[in-house]
Amino acid sequence: MHPSSVVEPGAIVHPSVRIGPFCIVGKGVSLDQGCELISHVVIKGDTKIGKNNRFFQFGTIGEVPPDVKYNGEATKLVIGDNNIFREAVTIHLGTIQDKGLTSIGNDNLFLAYTHVAHDCQVGNRNIFSHNATLAGHVKVGNHVNFGGFAKVSPYCTINDFAYISGDCNITKDIPCYIKVAREPERPAGLNRVGMQRAGIDAQDIDLV
Secondary structure (H helix, E strand, O other), X not given: OOOOOEEOOOOEEOOOOEEOOOOEEOOOXXXXXXXXXXXXXXXXXXXXXXXXOEEOOOOEEEEOOOOOOOOOOOOEEEEOOOOEEOOOOEEEOOOOOOOOEEEEOOOOEEOOOOEXXXXXXXXXXXXXXXXXXXXXXXXXXXXXXXXXXXXXXXXXXXXXXXXXXXXXXXXXXXXXOEEEEXXXXXXXXXXXXXXHHOOOOHHHHHHO
């Protein structure tokens, strides 16, 4: 750990975790093996983080939700394994108006300035391009790709293998395998490339 960083008493940090300069790890945080905080990373709240996650500079993880209904209740953030959080990513704790939990699965890539709001549930192997934003209570499945500046309104569900184009504003649930574009959002065909990259057989893609 760099001498300029602070790990508060009560935090659980695996000995293999690397913490660069000017980072803060709060007392309720758990960091499992292989994680790395590059620099200027703040992780707070009741936040449990799995293995081999990388947090780049100026990320804020586990901050209290900016929700006027939130009144300091005990809520959580849970992050799985092998995720990458690039510069200035923000992820908030849950609220008691939902399950009190924000959750991130495994093998996700969050590019710079991505925002995941309170009570979101994010699955596995998703890609969030720069400035992609999830409002509160959004559910994201697996293998979803968000273009830059894509925005998802509260309570929407984005199902597996959907593709959300850049600068698209999502205001409704999106089915599996669909590409969505334009403003307001409209279907733009099947996400064939995403399915091919995931190893789905060509005949199965044609059936979809």
